[in-house]
Amino acid sequence: MKTILRAENLEKVYRVGKVDVHALRGVTFEVEEGDFVAIMGPSGCGKSTLLHLLGGLLTPTRGRIIIDGEDLTAASDAKRTDIRRRKIGFVFQRFNLFPTLTAEGNLRLAERIHARNGADDPERRREILRLLRLEDKMHHKPSELSGGEQQRVALARAVITRPAIVLADEPTGNLDSENSAIVLNMFQELNYRFNQTIIMITHNPEAAAMCRRIIHMRDGRIVEPRESLKV
Helix, strand or coil: CCEEEEEEEEEEEEEECCEEEEEEEEEEEEEECCCEEEEECCCCCCHHHHHHHHCCCCCCCEEEEEECCEECCCCCHHHHHHHHHHHEEEECCCCCCCCCCCHHHHHHHHHHHHHCCCCCCHHHHHHHHHHCCCHHHCCCCHHHCCHHHHHHHHHHHHHCCCCCEEEEECCCCCCCHHHHHHHHHHHHHHHHHHCCCEEEECCCHHHHHCCCEEEEEECCEEECHHHHCCC
């Protein structure tokens, strides 16, 4: 099985006044192609910091991140942006859709940014929208969609360009239980149908149970499950 992501001894230290705050402390793990991984742990344990490092939105104080054979941490700012554009899809709690574009328009924009050559793949868009049960919403703008539908459009946008990995930060955090279940089922179906690699941060044990593997964190470290539950 191909290793799609490798994190090596990641540390992230913030300077707050005269105090060093350690958000991550020596985090090391690997993710294989086609894996669906949940990252769990109490608030402040470093989950979101880790996800932002993996996505190239932050740089580690120490350590390395290799994504699909490319060293994210050794790259220049321009190269890191290029790797992020080509290799990574993001899904956040906030849907971050362009309000003036339709569901299909948001996907088309993602395609154009990814390819930089005006690429247009209507068949791929229809396939993804159909899989996410959005085919009858493709011409609707975000204001005309429910929260669950908007998050499904955000998920479609994340996978439309066939990224090496999708990073999801509490993707059901703003949804009710019914829409959360729908969105999580969509994640699972994309993982199985397209062998899409997904790393998802979640506080929800039911969401984590749908993943193939769970990584537990506490105090900036990866820990055994029982340690992550300590108060």
